[in-house]
Amino acid sequence: MSFGGMFDGAGSGVFSYDAGGGGPGMHNPGRLLAPPPIPRPGAGAGGGGFASSTGLSLGLTNMEGGGQLGGAFMGSTGSGGDGDSLGRAREDENDSRSGSDNLDGASADELDPDNSNPRKKKKRYHRHTPQQIQELEAVFKECPHPDEKQRMELSRRLNLESRQVKFWFQPSLDIGLETLNFDEYRRAFARVLGPSPAGYVSEATREVGIAIINSVDLVNSLMNEARWSEMFPCVVARASTMEIISSGMGGTRSGSIQLMRAELQVLSPLVPIREVTFLRFCKQHADGLWVIVDVSVDGVLRPDSGTGAGPAGYMGCRLLPSGCIVEDMQNGYAKVTWVVHAEYDEAAVHELYRPLLRSGQALGARRWLASLQRQCEYHAILCSNPHPNHGDRHEPISPAGRRCMLRLAQRMADNFCAGVCATAAQKWRRLDEWRVEGAGGRDPAGGEDKVRMMARQSVGAPGEPPGVVLSATTSVRLPGTPPQRVFDYLRDEQRRGEWDILANGEAMQEMDHIAKGQHHGNAVSLLRPNATSGNQNNMLILQETCTDASGSLVVYAPVDVQSMHVVMGGGDSAYVSLLPSGFAILPDGHTAPAAATDPSSQGSSPNAHGGSSNNSPGSLVTVAFQILVNNLPTAKLTVESVDTVSNLLSCTIQKIKSALQASIISP
Template identity: 70%
Template sequence: MSFGGMFDGAGSGVFSYDAAGGGGGGVHNSRLLPTPPSIPDLMGGSSGLTGGPVGSAAMRLPAGIGGLDGAMHAAAADGGAFDRAVLLELALAAMDELVKVAQMDEPLWLPSLDGGFETLNYDEYHRAFARVLGQCPAGYVSEATRESGIAIISSVDLVDSLMDAPRWSEMFPCVVARASTTDIISSGMGGTRSGSIQLMHAELQVLSPLVPIREVVFLRFCKQHAEGLWAVVDVSVDAVLRPDQNGCGGSSSSSYMGCRLLPTGCIVQDMNNGYSKVTWVVHAEYDETAAHQLYRPLLRSGQALGARRWLASLQRQCQYLAILCSNSLPARDHAAITPVGRRSMLKLAQRMTDNFCAGVCASAAQKWRRLDEWRGEGGGGGGGGGGDGEDKVRMMARHSVGAPGEPPGVVLSATTSVRLPGTLPQRVFDYLRDEQRRGDWDILANGEAMQEMDHIAKGQHHGNAVSLLRPNATSGNQNNMLILQETCTDSSGSLVVYAPVDVQSMHVVMNGGDSAYVSLLPSGFAILPDGHNNGASPSSAEVGGGASPNSAAGGGSNNTGSLVTVAFQILVNNLPTAKLTVESVDTVSNLLSCTIQKIKSALQASIISP
């Protein structure tokens, strides 16, 4: 892959920085200064673009003291007096690496075995670059992927979203569980985002209880390199802020880190038609042992939190925003819903899906109390490879006092994940969103089909939509319950999330009323590829501490399958002060296991349980 003329004015086509403000492209030793240099000095002038071969001595960080990793430790040991200078230098070094890595082709980047991924050739990477954060911690696994595509968004709008923590979370709702800006190192230059450097905290999630949330503390640096051409880079700063963890993002008493970001981010170029070309690069190191074996091939492949997932999520969200702002309705949409009603219904569906994700991953966004980390309910294995052959269900509870948007009482959450080997994710998604087959597995359908009453498209793919379903349509029985459902799909995975809602509340919403007061508890499915179609190879995966790169990656098998997470949130008692009973826990857990078995039978799939 090549950017061609994207980097006009860069001489050799390679970005480098003159941190001292001159023209040589050298790295200024700002960590030795008692007072940090100014932002313009560190930016190297207005453009910050000079020539220079990739990996040249002028661009390498001083190796004699361990590069920036060593400098950060020294700064921390010195009481943090030089932290700001070190952070600025770290941001510059990360930006330099990102823009070089983003534009280089083979031999630095290699296609993955079957899935069309571009993965990093670490032998070539180590020859071309001095590592910004030092060596990979022992036992950690490296993942690095790159993906390019077109998104319906301008470069400035995307940059604004990335540099605003709440907007960033909304742009990637299934990936970013929580995000906040904890400090602003630089607010930018000339009234623009260019030169903006922020210290941020985020929780990144894979929708399964088998994968812990990745908590990362990092710098985000934004730079405009030319008209309509921007780059945004992230890089972890644990060595500065958490020196007791030796820069590895290790465990702490309050949270699980276990991950650090090497230069990661995107290059965005306007296409003069409201679209942008986006190239995403993800380079991370993480503690693989924290994730269950079922999910390690997916994580190794880069499909869980790699470049494809970020870019696909961005493209899908941009399509949704374009439709939301459009005056014309997609062909399948029901014209009876007013524009303001559509927005209110979409907002309600977004809250439903956000609550579903928070319940699956036990994000701090919702206060769940874990009853028993794993509660075994027998009879669900049937596939081997799962140890004891039982379905393992994570059970959590919270006491709701009737805040707007949720019913009062005791809410129980039950979540589990299984692998369906040889069953394509698209097949699982199509089955679960088929209202005609809803009676196969959904207890709310009473064994019958459902009728789609309303449909709001959220993207070009017909699987991206918000629907209103009516149970028991064929029997003629009328009741006061409807099903609000959101389905989402892209090349990285799919969601089917639903919740029962009452007719009166939905009438208010569809007429443009405030959806914040509609009580709902979401249930649903997260469907991901199992990672066995493009396992990591020795050239594209790196493991600290001498572990074999292919030890858990599936060896590149063509046995494509699905990882399916099932989650129910159920009100088991409408009194907030009530105590949770063992019978309630067993009932919900058995309901989850029964649902999985019904899906297994309908798809004629085998199941591997954790």
């Protein structure tokens, strides 16, 4: 099977590189530049707990044809941050932040700017180990600008030269962009791509990073729809294998072809679900080197309105050749190059979320790779020796209880995502298409905040209380407020009383804490309200928080004390009733101006991060509540119930906005 030469060497050079400051459209389709050096693991930005590189070139040698699997691809060398879809920056070839491409022992002749000395020593390069990269990235997250003493300590601890540590933390001033040459790409692969639907926009992104998994395990997970969904729980809403065309050769997955269908989601009611039907092709190019490619086979999917697509609707989308290259490393990890190329109907997306989708951070390579890294880290911790749980409970949770509590939290998060996107898996009935509320202020699109109200009957379903469930969901933008600040505020149990009605205006107490990753924000917690009410003394709050380079999630649900005792003892969690509420936090896709890249220019005032400008980079926050409004499944929904839940949502948003505006402090 052929994919137009994209992965077989025939497509070498179809990606152009623009080192200037121009964006897409500034490329020169008549000239194809040579690909940059192979990306270094660990030079990426804003990582999800593990090193990721900027990924400027696929750069893998074709084991069959001896060519290159592509030239320069999408990238960004801007100021970084949440709007940078391909890593923090592409450093100068000799002054990279990682220091891994710096000359060792360069002589004065080699540094002669006139280049007049014909006898120059060949450049010698040095690469960091994955352990060094991981440590440097961890320090960068906590302290992006260490002083001389801190850099010397890092140099001693990691056995690196001081200049290498200095280069790692230096800001990049290069604002050149790397862009996909759409004209040349379409010319080279016309027989695969076909005509673009009218009104559709293209997105093309790539990320390179390290994941704690080997190539065979990752390939098996990607080729199994259930494991694929589990690996990307916030991206893949549903997946199914419609037909296995080829099961592979020689007892391996190499050569296998599957016809699959998937629902891809962005956690907001303002972004319709992408339903794609595609072929997934898997091929082993060498020992420890695999390629997996997806491509739509039915053009643009336009389901009929009566097919049970759900209240959120579906977005027209065409998946062009996309996928990943997986390469085993000596330390047992895998280097993963992820590529996403798609066309979608932008008219179906609310204006608030269009910059995010255009940046490639919503369903682009960064989100896929960050989710993969986070889940691999979670599974590695789950399979390791149990870590001691932290919290105010003196007795530790047993390993069995730990697993049961994690499973319960995962079910809670899955139900939250399904409620936000209103997938067909849950039978929601829309009350009003949009319920307009003014408490949250006006959004940049010119309209007021909009709350989507839905209801469903729960009739004895395991894990849910019987009765009428009301769902209220809305999305707002907080310009100038970084996603990390929103995430840190919402998961702070000491400030919980500022916005959570369950806290009764007081702080909450963390009883148990189970880490799901090295980042302290990836965890499952059991919280107890400091309430005086006798009824609430029998209630605990189960909460899951997760964060990576693509966004963050805070999901919680009230649970019965007795039920949680059973779960923590290793009992079955499937029958614990809960209704999740929470927040999905994403970057808004806006990029900071070049003048704002100097950290010293940031102040401590509320407007220091651009809070007064609707075009300054900030956060997109989706708030969703699921509340039981009547214990009888056959009961009729009242207007008072709808108004109460809607007002609760709007008041919560207003409290969060006010608190964040008042507490914005530069790090």
